[in-house]
Amino acid sequence: MKQKPIDPGVDHLGAMRAFVRVVETGSFSAVAKETHVSTSTVARKVSAIEEALGVPLLHRTTHSVTLTEAGRIYHERAITLIADLDDTLRVVAELNAQPSGPLKLTAPVAFGRRYLAPLVAPFLEQHPTIQLDVRLTDNHNDLVAGGFDLDIHEGENYLDNLIVHRLSRNDSILCASPAYLDRSGRPSVPEDLAKLNCLRYVHPEGDPRWHFVNDAGRQSVLPVGNLTTDHSELLLEATCAGLGVAEFEIWLVRDLLASGQLEAVLPRYQMQSKLTGDFIYLAYLTNRRSSAKLRVLKDFLADRLRNVGELSEKEIQKIRG
Template sequence: MARKKAKEVSIDHLSAMRALVRIVELGSLSAAARELKVATSTIARKVSALEEMLGVPLLHRSTHHVALTEAGNLYHARAVSMIADLDDTLRVVAELDAEPSGPLKLTAPVAFGRRYLAPLVAPFLKRYPAIQLDLRLTDNHNDMVTGGFDLDIHEGENYLDNLIVQPISRNDSILCASPGYLAQRGRPATPADLAQHNCLRYLHPEGDPRWHLSNGKTVHSVLPQGNLQSDHSELLLEATCAGLGIAEFEIWLIRDLLVSGALEVVLPKYRLDNALTGRQIYMAYLPNRRISTKVRVLREFMAERLKGIGELPEGLAGKVPAGERRKR
């Protein structure tokens, strides 16, 4: 079917755009009309005027249901983004000379959130009491647009397309074990020695089950073998501290245990590479959140307090030969 040519029509385009978005989100013209406190006929006229101006139908209408046409799908997707950008700009301008306020939605991994973000919630909200913080902890990457997230803290580089990123820290991983286990079973000197040890394995559907250890240009790939595997890093950490075996962890998860001596680095001359967790811990946000005052103060607050958390503590750095440490 040939499409009508777009024509000039007198229309409040922004109002019609908002009406169409609410119709789609609520599922009917009448529901959108009730929310917007106007007559259903008024909502219908807005959509009709929009379709007449564009020269294409945007909605398939029935008595109890509406559905987007092909053109409607394209228009709706752009409209949602444009309205979000506009609303965010209006909020930012209003915030320029005001105290940061309003809802602020943050997401982070579960273990990371419990260890590092939970202690920071109260200090942040005491400093900015007009902000309403919504903190969601998950080990899956959320869609920041559909989830309405302002800031995402995660390790790894696999999810950063179309986002602005700010590195917080390197994200180093090491092999470690308890002093008791190493005293009983011995300390491996090379990756090949791991075959004689009980290795505790972390499972992830997208992860490589092997441990990749490098010394200079030589890379050794080892498939860990042992009597425990799990998809829960904190469970493996409990078992490692109890002296069950050798396991791989990111530094941020075990910093305090390394400092206290509860865990020791295994194979300190070798660097451990993990493509799943990546080399950096990032804060990521959408381009339209770049100038938001409340997002900026949250980023600055977190960056100051989380700096370097994924790196080997200074007091232990000397135990790892300088040539094998990752360069800053």
């Protein structure tokens, strides 16, 4: 198609929104139903963009809608433009009003259950006009595609093009029940772990090895045992039951170490994990930086979760004996 000047009579923003929803739903009729217009009206909106640009954006068949190369580029830009516009409208609307409206947060499952669940009611009591949507998953969520305002995230992966606030260090420690260590022995160096039943957390992007650092340098051990899982709380239950030794982030086991239900293994070694990383972050998109409702949630969480993933010097001394 030959490119034409953009017709000033075309609602290009409305057509852009229709196009994005067609791509997301894979259906003109689905978009027509949700916007209460005819399917032909939605199709005309998309066709108007294609005519203005002079290139096809979609491959249409009876049963599917797929993007052309030009459509892929346009779709990526359109998502950003729509998000920027919506954020601008939100910021202006919030200038003279209390923070209100929908706010979507994502976090890892175990972290959310232990630390976010007790904070939901206090936050909403302070800000009753906010509608909080909390999604817990151990798989990374794309903030743009998922429509998320804020992400609580372990490690340094997926932080490109985001604004980040460090909540805490994210220290890890090797643990076992005292009863298991009484039966199997307490290792003094990483090599001794070969004699123990090592329980492993697995993740598609994780390293199967355990990495230890002390004054002598860095050592790596490939743990071997009879349990492997992608669920940290299942792993914790098995460890507390005396099945073997496992690695956990401090935030998950702090209370169990303090109560004596779990005991630190090789406490004079520092553990390192590329998957969980060095820090716990709050992360959000640059176009959310001026959002009043995001700011109050970010400040609320930062205040209550400060240092959640690290041990104090007093705790370290107690663990090391």
